[in-house]
Amino acid sequence: xxxxxxxxxxxxxxxxxxxxxxxxxxxxxxxxxxxxxxxxxxxxxxxxxxxxxxxxxxxxxxxxxxxxxxxxxxxxxxxxxxxxxxxxxxxxxxxxxxxxxxxxxxxxxxxxxxxxxxxxxxxxxxxxxxxxxxxxxxxxxxxxxxxxxxxxxxxxxxxxxxxxxxxxxxxxxxxxxxxxxxxxxxxxxxxxxxxxxxxxxxxxxxxxxxxxxxxxxxxxxxxxxxxxxxxxxxxxxxxxxxxxxxxxxxxxxxxxxxxxxxxxxxxxxxxxxxxxxxxxxxxxxxxxxxxxxxxxxxxxxxxxxxxxxxxxxxxxxxxxxxxxxxxxxxxxxxxxxxxxxxxxxxxxxxxxxxxxxxxxxxxxxxxxxxxxxxxxxxxxxxxxxxxxxxxxxxxxxxxxxxxxxxxxxxxxxxxxxxxxxxxxxxxxxxxxxxxxxxxxxxxxxxxxxxxxxxxxxxxxxxxxxxxxxxxxxxxxxxxxxxxxxxxxxxxxxxxxxxxxxxxxxxxxxxxxxxxxxxxxxxxxxxxxxxxxxxxxxxxxxxxxxxxxxxxxxxxxxxxxxxxxxxxxxxxxxxxxxxxxxxxx
Amino acid sequence: xxxxxxxxxxxxxxxxxxxxxxxxxxxxxxxxxxxxxxxxxxxxxxxxxxxxxxxxxxxxxxxxxxxxxxxxxxxxxxxxxxxxxxxxxxxxxxxxxxxxxxxxxxxxxxxx
Numbered sequence: 001x002x003x004x005x006x007x008x009x010x011x012x013x014x015x016x017x018x019x020x021x022x023x024x025x026x027x028x029x030x031x032x033x034x035x036x037x038x039x040x041x042x043x044x045x046x047x048x049x050x051x052x053x054x055x056x057x058x059x060x061x062x063x064x065x066x067x068x069x070x071x072x073x074x075x076x077x078x079x080x081x082x083x084x085x086x087x088x089x090x091x092x093x094x095x096x097x098x099x100x101x102x103x104x105x106x107x108x109x110x111x112x113x114x115x116x117x118x119x120x121x122x123x124x125x126x127x128x129x130x131x132x133x134x135x136x137x138x139x140x141x142x143x144x145x146x147x148x149x150x151x152x153x154x155x156x157x158x159x160x161x162x163x164x165x166x167x168x169x170x171x172x173x174x175x176x177x178x179x180x181x182x183x184x185x186x187x188x189x190x191x192x193x194x195x196x197x198x199x200x201x202x203x204x205x206x207x208x209x210x211x212x213x214x215x216x217x218x219x220x221x222x223x224x225x226x227x228x229x230x231x232x233x234x235x236x237x238x239x240x241x242x243x244x245x246x247x248x249x250x251x252x253x254x255x256x257x258x259x260x261x262x263x264x265x266x267x268x269x270x271x272x273x274x275x276x277x278x279x280x281x282x283x284x285x286x287x288x289x290x291x292x293x294x295x296x297x298x299x300x301x302x303x304x305x306x307x308x309x310x311x312x313x314x315x316x317x318x319x320x321x322x323x324x325x326x327x328x329x330x331x332x333x334x335x336x337x338x339x340x341x342x343x344x345x346x347x348x349x350x351x352x353x354x355x356x357x358x359x360x361x362x363x364x365x366x367x368x369x370x371x372x373x374x375x376x377x378x379x380x381x382x383x384x385x386x387x388x389x390x391x392x393x394x395x396x397x398x399x400x401x402x403x404x405x406x407x408x409x410x411x412x413x414x415x416x417x418x419x420x421x422x423x424x425x426x427x428x429x430x431x432x433x434x435x436x437x438x439x440x441x442x443x444x445x446x447x448x449x450x451x452x453x454x455x456x457x458x459x460x461x462x463x464x465x466x467x468x469x470x471x472x473x474x475x476x477x478x479x480x481x482x483x484x485x486x487x488x489x490x491x492x493x494x495x496x497x498x499x500x501x502x503x504x505x506x507x508x509x510x511x512x513x514x515x516x517x518x519x520x521x522x523x524x525x526x527x528x529x530x531x532x533x534x535x536x537x538x539x540x541x542x543x544x545x546x547x548x549x550x551x552x553x554x555x556x557x558x559x560x561x562x563x564x565x566x567x568x569x570x571x572x573x574x575x576x577x578x579x580x581x582x583x584x
Numbered sequence: 585x586x587x588x589x590x591x592x593x594x595x596x597x598x599x600x601x602x603x604x605x606x607x608x609x610x611x612x613x614x615x616x617x618x619x620x621x622x623x624x625x626x627x628x629x630x631x632x633x634x635x636x637x638x639x640x641x642x643x644x645x646x647x648x649x650x651x652x653x654x655x656x657x658x659x660x661x662x663x664x665x666x667x668x669x670x671x672x673x674x675x676x677x678x679x680x681x682x683x684x685x686x687x688x689x690x691x692x693x694x695x696x
Contacts, residue, residue, distance in 0.1 A: 106652055108655070108657060109655050110655070110657060111655075111672075114669065114670055114671055114672050115672045115673075115674060116671070116672070116673045116674070116682065116686050117673075117674050117675050118673055118674070118675040118676070118677050118678060118679040118682050118683055119617075119620070119621075119624075119675035119676035119677060119678035119679060120617055120675055120676055120678075121617065121658040121659060121660060121661075121674045121675040121676070122617070122658065122659055123657055123658055123659070124612040124615075124644070124658075124659035125610065125612070125644065125651050125656040125657045125658055125659050125661065126657050128612055128644040128645070128648045128651050128656075128659075129648065129651045129652060129656075129657075131648065132648035132649060132651065132652075150657065153657075154658070154674075
């Protein structure tokens with residue numbers, strides 16, 4: 001018993017994940033962790049025009065083209081011709097797929113007016129058709145586009161339900177990965193309650209308009225036997241098909257790089273350890289209107305393209321042509337990069353669509369162009385709505401960029417008094433790796449720009465405030481003068497510069513003067529020393545002379561004494577001295 | 585099944601102003617419903633149509649590709665191809681009178 005139980009637990013632990021079929025729909029396979037349940041039936045439901053059919057058809061087409069799984073498209077509302085035309089706008093060529101035996105279409109049409117019911121029947125015809133279609137291409141995927149339409153064609157609803165249930169069982173027995181679309185009913189997921197029979201996976205699509213901006217959203221209501229993202233995910237349908245925007249991954253495990261890339265402004269690189277930004281990091285430049293954020297962006301774009309890398313520049317305030325023209329005035333030729341295909345300049349109105357749509361559009365652009373650098377100027381234009389939502393959106397975007405090792409460069413427009421400027425962006429500051437701040441300094445009737453590095457993760461950045469000057473050769477960052485608690489810029493700086501130059505000259509002169517007087521003093525002292533030495537030598541000489549004289553005198557006196565003694569013929573001095581000693 | 589795959593058709597000259605009725609009966613294998621439909625139809629033909637008809641019985645198990653052309657969903661289905669308009673009768677055709685009524689239906693309200 002005990003062992004059996006252990007084995008049970010073990011096997012359940014080891015039980016393989018539910019097998020899944022990749023849809024190939026961008027973003028969807030991520031949130032479902034692999035796609036739709038393989039060999040099972042999924043329901044896609046939603047209101048009219050929410051994109052159910054598009055979703056199903058794309059899944060079928062991608063299955064046939066990317067995953068080698070031919071498909072059957074059985075439509076109940078649209079003739080095959082019309083369907084082919086409708087999805088052609090998404091770039092899907094159904095006719096070609098049919099010609100290549102990768103797809104079969106069957107339009108099931110019921111004309112209630114020409115049908116009479118007498119006695120009992122079943123829907124075997126539907127099964128026959130489906131079987132035939134599946135066999136003719138060896139289909140692995142089946143789409144039934146709104147089978148609920150048959151409810152209007154027959155009177156015996158109970159029989160229809162039973163037959164649909166039989167159909168789902170039939171599909172499952174054959175291991176066909178099936179998508180059924182269904183119209184959303186009042187207060188229920190599908191009008192005829194199909195989700196009761198099909199419970200493996202239910203996907204709800206929604207199309208809502210808030211503040212005149214429409215947003216499409218997708219939610220996985222149910223996914224039996226699999227974990228899945230539970231959020232509402234925004235999605236987009238455009239000429240590349242369906243794309244779902246996955247929300248940010250919860251884990252912070254994106255790769256990091258130690259490579260550095262230049263910002264394109266030499267002086268700014270200098271402030272960042274002389275090397276610039278980390279590759280794959282996120283930089284933000286905040287500043288008031290006209291503080292030079294776009295110019296910095298353009299420098300960065302220019303540098304990236306000059307290095308032969310791709311750059312995506314998204315402008316929310318100016319048209320691409322305007323950006324190109326304006327940047328030419330500071331000596332940057334963006335047009336050349338655009339022509340080479342290195343720079344992708346995109347501009348659209350921030351009010352054009354909802355927040356998620358922007359994000360999705362950015363995603364798609366990034367996926368299409370695979371840039372090394374993404375510039376968004378300014379990101380604050382996206383921030384119309386709810387602060388929490390913006391934070392979440394930015395986090396998603398930044399996560400996405402980091403995961404792909406793309407360096408992001410955002411600008412943010414700030415307003416208000418100086419103290420509050422830094423406060424307003426606190427919401428996003430935690431997401432930013434390098435935060436530059438450009439601010440105005442008004443002094444002496446002038447408005448000048450200062451830039452400083454507010455933070456820069458992982459590097460010993462400069463703590464200097466530099467003056468930001470735009471020349472026709474680009475941006476220069478000059479050291480500013482700090483004195484008496486104020487920062488001097490512009491002409492005040494020039495004044496100060498002149499002043500300091502004069503002071504320096506003065507100091508230099510002073511030093512010269514002092515050096516001269518020192519020299520003189522040294523000379524004087526040396527002269528004194530020489531004089532003293534001369535004196536000393538004099539004295540020494542004199543002293544030496546005296547000694548010699550004394551000695552001479554002594555010698556002479558001794559001589560004299562000897563002579564005296566000899567003359568007396570008496571005892572010598574020595575004898576006399578000896579007698580004296582003997583008397584004692 | 586004796587009249588499988590469209591081979592069996594019955595024919596008669598008919599008189600000048602009553603048009604020949606062209607019919608197709610779709611079945612799927614020899615299910616009780618199919619067999620019932622066929623026997624009911626045979627009865628109707630004998631008693632009411634007096635040789636003014638053509639009948640083709642199609643077994644979809646053998647010829648599944650034919651299901652799409654006539655938009656067959658329910659089994660059994662009797663399709664009246666001629667005279668126009670097309671009429672479809674689904675079920676085992678147990679309501680004989682009704683079947684006859686539908687088969688004799690004319691566009692300008694003739695058979696009612």
